[in-house]
Amino acid sequence: MPKILILYYSRTGNTEKMANAVAEGARTVQGVDVELTYHATPEQLKEFDAIIVGTPTYHHDTTLDIKMLFEEAAAKNINLKGKVGATFGSYGWSGEAPKLVIEILKNKFEMNVTEPPLLIRYTPDPAGLEKCKEFGRRIAEGLVKAQHRH
Numbered sequence: 001m002p003k004i005l006i007l008y009y010s011r012t013g014n015t016e017k018m019a020n021a022v023a024e025g026a027r028t029v030q031g032v033d034v035e036l037t038y039h040a041t042p043e044q045l046k047e048f049d050a051i052i053v054g055t056p057t058y059h060h061d062t063t064l065d066i067k068m069l070f071e072e073a074a075a076k077n078i079n080l081k082g083k084v085g086a087t088f089g090s091y092g093w094s095g096e097a098p099k100l101v102i103e104i105l106k107n108k109f110e111m112n113v114t115e116p117p118l119l120i121r122y123t124p125d126p127a128g129l130e131k132c133k134e135f136g137r138r139i140a141e142g143l144v145k146a147q148h149r150h
């Protein structure tokens with residue numbers, strides 16, 4: 001069964017609301033395993049077929065935890081090539097973080113990026129939460145379809 005990791009950080013709860021909705025959407029798809037967490041080790045990343053990172057933007061940047069995780073994964077030569085990568089996050093005005101992280105997933109780890117980063121300003125409203133659910137659902141469906149091609 002394809003496994004999806006939704007790894008997020010959130011200081012004031014906005015990205016967390018998004019993460020819960022992304023997980024809810026992904027879980028509507030049969031035949032995928034969805035893990036929602038705010039902590040993972042570089043080695044754990046290898047266990048998943050898709051890695052979805054939720055990061056708010058603070059001071060035009062992603063969080064130190066997320067930076068360290070991928071720095072460490074790179075230093076340990078953790079192979080994530082060909083896995084599905086995606087990012088999302090709440091922001092206030094510039095929203096760089098999900099864009100920075102998707103570049104790392106794509107360029108450093110050669111992950112397969114099928115969705116642009118999903119950005120929502122401040123607290124997601126019902127329409128925003130719906131976008132998050134759809135985002136999670138599309139990624140999960142993509143994995144199930146890819147599995148059937150093999």
Ligand SMILES: Cc1cc2nc3c(=O)[nH]c(=O)nc-3n(C[C@H](O)[C@H](O)[C@H](O)COP(=O)(O)O)c2cc1C
Pocket residue numbers: 009010011012013014015016056057058059060061090091092093094095096121122123
């Ligand atoms: C100290 C501070 C710095 C911030 N810097 C940025 C920034 O550089 N760019 C941006 O788009 N939003 C910025 N924000 C807004 C946050 O991204 C926004 O409040 C977001 O909803 C926080 O998400 P969270 O609830 O998941 O922590 C900043 C907020 C604070 C409190």
